[in-house]
Amino acid sequence: MSTSKPGLTEKPEWKALIDHQASLKNTHMRDLFDQDPERFRNYFTTAAGISLDYSKNLITRDTMPHLMALARACKVPEQIEAMFRGDNINTSENRPALHIALRNLSDDPVHVGNDDIMPEVRSTLARMEEFVWRIRSTQWRGFTNKPFTDVVSIGIGGSFLGPKLVSAALKPYWHGRLNCHYVANIDGSHITEVLRHINPETTLFLIQSKSFRTQETLENTKVAREWFLHNGGDEALISKHFVAVTANEKEAIDFGIAEENIFPMWDWVGGRYSLWSAIGLPTALTIGMENFRSLLSGAHAMDQHFKNAPLEDNLPVILALLGIWYGNFWGADAHAILPYDHYLRGLPAHLQQLDMESNGKCVTHDGTSVDYQTGPIIWGGAGANGQHAYHQLLHQGTRMSPADFIIPLRTHNPVATHHAILFANCLSQAQALMRGKNLDEARAELREQGLDEAAIEKLAPHKVIPGNKPSNTILFERSTPRTVGALVALYEHKTFVQGAIWDVDSFDQWGVELGKQLGQDILDRLLASSDDKRTDSSTDGLIDLFRRKHKDDA
Numbered sequence: 001m002s003t004s005k006p007g008l009t010e011k012p013e014w015k016a017l018i019d020h021q022a023s024l025k026n027t028h029m030r031d032l033f034d035q036d037p038e039r040f041r042n043y044f045t046t047a048a049g050i051s052l053d054y055s056k057n058l059i060t061r062d063t064m065p066h067l068m069a070l071a072r073a074c075k076v077p078e079q080i081e082a083m084f085r086g087d088n089i090n091t092s093e094n095r096p097a098l099h100i101a102l103r104n105l106s107d108d109p110v111h112v113g114n115d116d117i118m119p120e121v122r123s124t125l126a127r128m129e130e131f132v133w134r135i136r137s138t139q140w141r142g143f144t145n146k147p148f149t150d151v152v153s154i155g156i157g158g159s160f161l162g163p164k165l166v167s168a169a170l171k172p173y174w175h176g177r178l179n180c181h182y183v184a185n186i187d188g189s190h191i192t193e194v195l196r197h198i199n200p201e202t203t204l205f206l207i208q209s210k211s212f213r214t215q216e217t218l219e220n221t222k223v224a225r226e227w228f229l230h231n232g233g234d235e236a237l238i239s240k241h242f243v244a245v246t247a248n249e250k251e252a253i254d255f256g257i258a259e260e261n262i263f264p265m266w267d268w269v270g271g272r273y274s275l276w277s278a279i280g281l282p283t284a285l286t287i288g289m290e291n292f293r294s295l296l297s298g299a300h301a302m303d304q305h306f307k308n309a310p311l312e313d314n315l316p317v318i319l320a321l322l323g324i325w326y327g328n329f330w331g332a333d334a335h336a337i338l339p340y341d342h343y344l345r346g347l348p349a350h351l352q353q354l355d356m357e358s359n360g361k362c363v364t365h366d367g368t369s370v371d372y373q374t375g376p377i378i379w380g381g382a383g384a385n386g387q388h389a390y391h392q393l394l395h396q397g398t399r400m401s402p403a404d405f406i407i408p409l410r411t412h413n414p415v416a417t418h419h420a421i422l423f424a425n426c427l428s429q430a431q432a433l434m435r436g437k438n439l440d441e442a443r444a445e446l447r448e449q450g451l452d453e454a455a456i457e458k459l460a461p462h463k464v465i466p467g468n469k470p471s472n473t474i475l476f477e478r479s480t481p482r483t484v485g486a487l488v489a490l491y492e493h494k495t496f497v498q499g500a501i502w503d504v505d506s507f508d509q510w511g512v513e514l515g516k517q518l519g520q521d522i523l524d525r526l527l528a529s530s531d532d533k534r535t536d537s538s539t540d541g542l543i544d545l546f547r548r549k550h551k552d553d554a
């Protein structure tokens with residue numbers, strides 16, 4: 001590494017963690033639980049309505065102090081301050097990352113340069129409020145004067161996953177007549193399937209794109225517009241049915257969106273952090289503005305906790321450090337997000353973008369190549385479904401993937417004893433991962449079933465479950481706007497802390513650009529009347545296949 005400052009792996013705190021990990025290699029978590037009856041209490045903490053049990057981790061009383069020392073050596077507290085202060089922490093794009101301003105419900109200013117951005121944030125919220133009221137109260141109607149029944153949000157990436165997650169998470173709070181649909185993919189089947197079921201007279205389109213340059217979003221918007229014009233609408237009626245959220249007002253206007261129908265976005269909000277802005281309009285339209293403000297208040301409560309709590313009690317910091325512990329010192333490549341809540345089933349997809357786009361980086365702020373692992377592969381899905389599918393790998397596979405079990409204490413839908421069963425499933429999975437089953441236990445179990453000794457010896461190794469697999473359990477009262485807001489903000493800040501330790505820019509995403517550039521060139525070749533350009537034999541061969549097939553079709 002050609003850096004003048006000592007790199008992360010040269011820090012004494014890093015080296016101390018390597019030694020500490022070596023000292024724990026032969027420790028089993030079940031012994032740690034047996035030795036300390038207070039273990040649950042010692043590793044349980046609550047903030048902003050979210051509780052975290054992190055007792056089922058490969059940690060002793062020395063581990064967290066070591067990790068906290070690393071966080072301090074990496075100036076995590078200073079970096080938290082810098083984020084809240086509005087410093088240009090997105091160094092490659094020379095901008096701040098101020099999603100915290102979008103849910104700043106205090107009277108405190110938030111500055112970008114010398115300007116307080118809060119008046120603009122508040123006035124946008126007020127505009128959203130008025131818009132939501134006009135649609136929901138049916139003051140604003142479709143071109144045949146019928147109230148809207150459907151909202152179609154067209155957007156992708158950060159302009160899709162966040163609002164989709166939150167809208168689904170808060171389904172119990174949907175009230176009124178509005179259905180909400182999302183169109184993201186450039187696969188024509190996506191928009192076709194949505195348009196098939198809606199009526200142009202009663203459909204409102206929300207075009208969601210920070211840049212207003214994203215191919216998928218613009219192409220899908222063109223299709224929606226054509227569909228509208230061919231099904232009773234005309235140019236003069238577009239402004240009744242098309243609304244945009246963007247930081248690029250000019251291109252939205254050029255595209256044909258009426259100026260008064262454009263809600264602002266700002267450079268200082270990353271797409272994957274934007275569900276709190278007007279990008280959240282699909283959510284606000286379905287749950288109402290009061291609930292949307294509660295969502296913001298939950299996130300704000302987590303922001304306050306993150307900003308003010310000591311590192312030792314700081315939920316995002318604890319989660320981040322545990323992730324560092326496994327990714328950098330135990331060789332884990334992945335991290336599982338396992339929501340035991342039907343409404344939160346979109347959380348793994350949202351966190352995939354949040355975490356992998358933020359911390360999937362290989363150079364530090366100053367452009368030096370890292371010599372350590374950065375962001376993990378985020379994966380997961382709803383429990384208990386996953387137990388009947390991929391949990392097998394968690395229990396007996398050779399790879400390490402720490403997991404977050406996420407579950408509300410109470411359900412919106414108390415059906416029979418379902419919630420107790422769901423809760424039992426969640427706890428038993430975490431317990432099984434922690435305890436496992438050793439060879440003696442496997443043998444004893446088979447003996448009880450009456451197997452002979454030869455059969456026992458044959459089968460027992462297959463029934464051994466190593467255990468010692470780490471997990472967190474994240475709990476809250478119920479999936480409400482406030483708790484969902486706090487939960488999503490918790491993961492945003494966790495991601496930030498990890499990026500701060502790895503010294504990467506968590507707010508850019510240059511890696512996604514190359515595919516876009518090459519995609520345009522390939523598209524030109526697919527559609528051209530002839531193609532004699534050559535790049536590499538695989539891409540050329542596949543282009544030829546497509547071209548031949550479409551020539552055959554024609």
Ligand SMILES: O=P(O)(O)OC[C@H]1O[C@H](O)[C@H](O)[C@@H](O)[C@@H]1O
Nearest residue numbers: 157158159209210211214271512
């Ligand atoms: O909101 P837009 O400008 O349309 O961007 C949509 C998405 O596309 C990009 O390619 C980025 O990878 C995402 O971070 C972004 O959220």
